[in-house]
Amino acid sequence: MGNSVSTTGIVSGRKDKQALAESFKDLHAPLSDHEALVASDRCYFCHDAPCVTACPTSIDIPLFIRQIATGTPEASAKTIFEQNILGGMCARVCPTETLCEQVCVREVAEGKPVEIGRLQRYATDRLMAAGTHPFERAAPTGKTVGIVGAGPAGLACAHKLAVLGYDVTIYEARRKGGGLNEFGIAAYKSVDDFAQKELEWLLSVGGITIEYGKTVGEDISLVSLREDFDAVFFGMGLAGVNALSCEGEELDSVINAVDFISDIRQAADLSQLAVGRHVVVIGGGMTAVDVAVQSKLLGAQDVALVYRRDKDSMSASLFEQDLATSKGVRIIYNAQPVRVLSEGPALSVEFAYTETNGGKLTKTGETFRLDADQVFKAIGQSLTGAPEALTLQGGKIKVDENGRTNVPKVWAGGDCATGGDDLTVTAVAEGRDAAIDIHTTLLG
Amino acid sequence: MADLTSNFVGITSPNPFWLASAPPTDKEYNVRRAFEAGWGGVVWKTLGSEGPPVVNVNGPRYGVIHGADRRVLGLNNIELITDRDLYQNLDEIKRVKADYPDHAIVVSLMVPCEEEAWKAILPLVEETGADGIELNFGCPHGMAERGMGSAVGQVPEYIEMVTRWCKQYYSKPVIVKLTPNITDIRKPAAAAMRGGADAVSLINTINSIVSVDLDAMAPEPTIDGKGTHGGYCGPAVKPIAMNMVAEIARTPETSNLPISGIGGITTWRDAAEYMALGCGNVQVCTAAMTYGFKIVQEMKSGLSQWMDEKGYASIDAFKGMAVPNVTDWQYLNLNYVTKASINQDDCISCGRCFAACEDTSHQAIIMSEDRVFTVNDAECVACNLCVEVCPVEDCITMVEQAPGTVDERTQKVVVKEHGDWTTHPNNPSAVAAE
Numbered sequence: 055m056g057n058s059v060s061t062t063g064i065v066s067g068r069k070d071k072q073a074l075a076e077s078f079k080d081l082h083a084p085l086s087d088h089e090a091l092v093a094s095d096r097c098y099f100c101h102d103a104p105c106v107t108a109c110p111t112s113i114d115i116p117l118f119i120r121q122i123a124t125g126t127p128e129a130s131a132k133t134i135f136e137q138n139i140l141g142g143m144c145a146r147v148c149p150t151e152t153l154c155e156q157v158c159v160r161e162v163a164e165g166k167p168v169e170i171g172r173l174q175r176y177a178t179d180r181l182m183a184a185g186t187h188p189f190e191r192a193a194p195t196g197k198t199v200g201i202v203g204a205g206p207a208g209l210a211c212a213h214k215l216a217v218l219g220y221d222v223t224i225y226e227a228r229r230k231g232g233g234l235n236e237f238g239i240a241a242y243k244s245v246d247d248f249a250q251k252e253l254e255w256l257l258s259v260g261g262i263t264i265e266y267g268k269t270v271g272e273d274i275s276l277v278s279l280r281e282d283f284d285a286v287f288f289g290m291g292l293a294g295v296n297a298l299s300c301e302g303e304e305l306d307s308v309i310n311a312v313d314f315i316s317d318i319r320q321a322a323d324l325s326q327l328a329v330g331r332h333v334v335v336i337g338g339g340m341t342a343v344d345v346a347v348q349s350k351l352l353g354a355q356d357v358a359l360v361y362r363r364d365k366d367s368m369s370a371s372l373f374e375q376d377l378a379t380s381k382g383v384r385i386i387y388n389a390q391p392v393r394v395l396s397e398g399p400a401l402s403v404e405f406a407y408t409e410t411n412g413g414k415l416t417k418t419g420e421t422f423r424l425d426a427d428q429v430f431k432a433i434g435q436s437l438t439g440a441p442e443a444l445t446l447q448g449g450k451i452k453v454d455e456n457g458r459t460n461v462p463k464v465w466a467g468g469d470c471a472t473g474g475d476d477l478t479v480t481a482v483a484e485g486r487d488a489a490i491d492i493h494t495t496l497l498g
Numbered sequence: 499m500a501d502l503t504s505n506f507v508g509i510t511s512p513n514p515f516w517l518a519s520a521p522p523t524d525k526e527y528n529v530r531r532a533f534e535a536g537w538g539g540v541v542w543k544t545l546g547s548e549g550p551p552v553v554n555v556n557g558p559r560y561g562v563i564h565g566a567d568r569r570v571l572g573l574n575n576i577e578l579i580t581d582r583d584l585y586q587n588l589d590e591i592k593r594v595k596a597d598y599p600d601h602a603i604v605v606s607l608m609v610p611c612e613e614e615a616w617k618a619i620l621p622l623v624e625e626t627g628a629d630g631i632e633l634n635f636g637c638p639h640g641m642a643e644r645g646m647g648s649a650v651g652q653v654p655e656y657i658e659m660v661t662r663w664c665k666q667y668y669s670k671p672v673i674v675k676l677t678p679n680i681t682d683i684r685k686p687a688a689a690a691m692r693g694g695a696d697a698v699s700l701i702n703t704i705n706s707i708v709s710v711d712l713d714a715m716a717p718e719p720t721i722d723g724k725g726t727h728g729g730y731c732g733p734a735v736k737p738i739a740m741n742m743v744a745e746i747a748r749t750p751e752t753s754n755l756p757i758s759g760i761g762g763i764t765t766w767r768d769a770a771e772y773m774a775l776g777c778g779n780v781q782v783c784t785a786a787m788t789y790g791f792k793i794v795q796e797m798k799s800g801l802s803q804w805m806d807e808k809g810y811a812s813i814d815a816f817k818g819m820a821v822p823n824v825t826d827w828q829y830l831n832l833n834y835v836t837k838a839s840i841n842q843d844d845c846i847s848c849g850r851c852f853a854a855c856e857d858t859s860h861q862a863i864i865m866s867e868d869r870v871f872t873v874n875d876a877e878c879v880a881c882n883l884c885v886e887v888c889p890v891e892d893c894i895t896m897v898e899q900a901p902g903t904v905d906e907r908t909q910k911v912v913v914k915e916h917g918d919w920t921t922h923p924n925n926p927s928a929v930a931a932e
């Protein structure tokens with residue numbers, strides 16, 4: 055006890071449990087029945103709706119919203135799950151402001167979209183709370199598929215195949231499934247252990263076995279996978295982390311943001327998790343925003359998020375950026391790290407201001423320093439552990455429009471494969487579509 | 499400032515907004531507060547004959563059709579006439595009238611269809627000093643089963659007979675309240691007129707089952723597992739009521755019969771529309787039951803602002819102005835051609851006009867690859883469906899085609915002259931033009 059936001063160094067317990075619980079509660083509270091009715095009534099039931107086109111999983115949004123409006127959220131949820139079996143998680147984590155809600159005609163017309171994400175959550179929560187599973191498996195095909203990774207891509211692929219009558223085995227390196235749903239997504243987007251509940255609910259369809267603690271490439275080879283199964287799907291995500299490549303990166307308190315986020319997600323008691331008084335985050339994507347915001351929520355006194363380009367180039371959406379600043383994160387644009395200096399236990403990061411000239415990023419020559427107890431690196435993840443036989447392109451497993459890799463009988467999708475936006479929802483879409491292509495290939 | 503004072507068949511009130519005979523006017527407490535809140539008059543909740551008062555159900559008596567955000571669109575009730583003692587009501591009426599001499603108090607009555615019954619009650623009402631009576635020939639449930647209310651209102655001869663008794667035994671204005679639960683509203687209106695009625699008021703509530711409880715498998719409101727039809731009122735009934743008002747107002751026989759408009763009036767605009775169709779004043783029930791007495795403030799301020807804008811000094815200045823424009827279909831000008839036109843600046847590309855026209859109308863809207871919606875004049879029959887389904891008001895408008903131009907759909911030149919069905923070549927019984 056006794057620690058506060060202004061305690062020097064990297065310490066735990068900057069906030070008491072109650073304050074932490076308040077900070078880490080649901081980012082968007084679930085809609086009540088009445089709110090859902092009012093929100094659903096705003097949908098115009100557009101023809102060939104732009105929101106559907108914008109959804110990577112092509113959920114029939116006007117239909118599911120109408121089903122809420124008519125008092126049948128369970129039927130609504132089924133409409134969602136038919137396209138996106140992780141519709142519950144997607145309702146929480148999709149950057150709707152750059153997907154469906156961005157093109158909703160009411161956003162275009164009045165700057166106030168239909169709340170598609172929250173409505174999706176309302177419907178899916180309702181069905182999942184009932185503890186039922188809306189799909190039944192088709193007659194067994196007698197064929198088996200092996201899947202690498204129990205993240206969104208692998209799970210979506212597995213579920214679709216299970217429904218189509220396949221027996222599926224998933225090899226998952228970690229001790230828990232869900233992929234970044236479990237280890238990456240910001241805590242306030244997925245409260246109450248939702249990722250595990252969703253996983254359990256998804257598996258209740260039957261026909262899917264997950265073997266935890268099995269790393270493909272170490273415990274099992276691609277060769278044996280191809281021998282054991284009629285088809286193989288890789289949904290291994292991006293397990294590596296990009297390096298800063300600047301002096302001082304190896305210092306103790308220079309940490310991979312994804313590791314810290316994973317610690318937050320797995321912490322039984324957030325008041326035991328230590329965070330710096332001064333935190334510097336380097337990066338410009340969702341990971342950067344998430345680590346910055348969560349450090350602040352844990353009780354860091356000041357958090358600076360430094361991004362090398364300008365506001366519009368940042369891959370975190372404007373909504374995410376606003377979220378960060380509203381929580382007290384300071385975003386510094388157009389600066390890149392030059393070196394990290396150790397000053398006793400504390401650090402100091404030297405940045406160079408940048409500008410973009412004719413598409414090229416250059417340093418202006420001006421520099422500044424930020425003091426930090428902790429520095430989080432969030433400049434992207436990279437593919438590691440992919441079998442050598444698979445052709446890569448731009449650091450990802452090369453796939454065609456059906457998710458096929460260069461190796462026969464092997465498909466890939468999600469973050470580890472080319473194409474897509476590195477979002478949960480695109481991973482789901484790619485996993486699902488690969489399943490359909492596997493089915494067509496094996497039995498079509 | 500427009501003058502809102504009202505003189506309806508000799509009954510004066512500070513404004514034309516009366517509360518209809520219903521729960522809002524059931525007792526002294528309500529009526530005093532209604533007057534204080536600004537209502538011009540009330541029609542007291544219907545009184546029955548002397549004797550043990552009627553009883554109401556003790557379970558739920560209302561059901562509702564909700565719109566978005568639980569807006570009350572239609573209200574259904576199975577309540578009966580007043581369930582309070584006759585003399586208590588009469589005493590209260592007398593007291594309130596004495597305190598509010600400038601406000602209108604009309605007493606609604608429903609007694610059996612026998613001369614003696616009316617002869618007995620009318621002097622008692624006269625006694626109170628109330629400004630007039632309204633005959634409740636409209637209540638569609640409960641009382642009708644006992645040969646009163648709409649059971650009388652559905653038989654023109656009874657209406658005429660009872661009205662005549664009232665004119666005989668009562669000195670002040672007699673208003674006959676009509677039931678909409680009939681096929682031709684002109685018949686009871688004419689009967690009331692023949693009986694000597696000073697005015698008619700309409701509509702009372704419409705027979706309705708508002709919803710069915712799909713678990714209990716019974717109509718709602720459900721009383722111990724059973725339900726009965728009720729009377730429907732509120733915004734949903736306004737179009738039905740206005741048509742009935744217009745029918746009476748434009749029929750030569752009844753065109754001079756004063757009308758008190760009732761049915762779904764919720765805003766000043768509703769009231770103005772009723773008045774444009776010939777009503778001398780209006781009565782309100784559901785809107786008050788939904789929002790409380792205060793809504794009359796908006797009705798008054800709105801009507802008065804609009805009258806000022808239009809330069810109407812009094813209600814008589816615009817009363818009935820829309821009546822000459824209500825006609826039969828056969829007299830509508832078939833030479834008047836319009837085409838839908840989409841304002842691209844306002845269009846939000848929702849595609850509803852396309853879905854509606856493509857699936858259910860005339861395939862006259864073209865949708866481009868990039869979601870631009872345009873009207874194909876060669877197919878547009880000007881049905882107005884797209885205008886009504888477009889979520890953006892005034893985004894699609896109907897544009898009149900100038901005489902002399904060619905209607906691309908029919909390839910005919912639009913002519914200036916009026917030409918309707920009565921003279922149309924396709925009409926076997928057409929009268930030759932000119």
Ligand SMILES: Cc1cc2nc3c(=O)[nH]c(=O)nc-3n(C[C@H](O)[C@H](O)[C@H](O)COP(=O)(O)OP(=O)(O)OC[C@H]3O[C@@H](n4cnc5c(N)ncnc54)[C@H](O)[C@@H]3O)c2cc1C
Pocket residue numbers: 147148149202203204205206207208225226227228231232233234235238239240243268269270271289290291292293312315340341344439467468469470475476477478479481
């Ligand atoms: C911090 C952070 C925040 C994010 N926030 C959002 C957000 O708010 N919204 C959003 O839409 N997206 C967000 N994303 C992106 C999103 O989480 C990913 O796009 C998505 O999880 C990709 O799914 P996937 O199945 O391809 O990979 P992953 O979720 O990474 O799953 C891969 C799985 O494969 C396992 N695995 C890896 N290698 C092997 C192997 N060799 N053998 C066996 N198993 C293996 C891993 O353990 C893991 O379980 C975020 C990402 C991060 C890092």
Ligand SMILES: Cc1cc2nc3c(=O)[nH]c(=O)nc-3n(C[C@H](O)[C@H](O)[C@H](O)COP(=O)(O)O)c2cc1C
Pocket residue numbers: 518519520521543544573574575576577578579580606634636637675701702703730731732733735760761762763781782783784785
């Ligand atoms: C609960 C209830 C009770 C009513 N009771 C009477 C009544 O006793 N006498 C009567 O003439 N009309 C009665 N009515 C009909 C109303 O006076 C009025 O004609 C009808 O509600 C239509 O007006 P509105 O749409 O403004 O509600 C009643 C209506 C309601 C809702």
Ligand code: SF4
Pocket residue numbers: 096097098099100103104105106115116119157158159160168170848
């Ligand atoms: S674009 Fe908006 S209004 Fe149209 S269907 Fe989608 S959610 Fe509804």
Ligand code: SF4
Pocket residue numbers: 837838854855859860861862863873877878879880881882883884885
């Ligand atoms: S007016 Fe009718 S026919 Fe013409 S475009 Fe609109 S919906 Fe189609």
Ligand code: SF4
Pocket residue numbers: 840844845846847848849850851852871887888889890893894
């Ligand atoms: S209904 Fe209106 S807003 Fe929607 S596409 Fe048609 S014209 Fe545009």
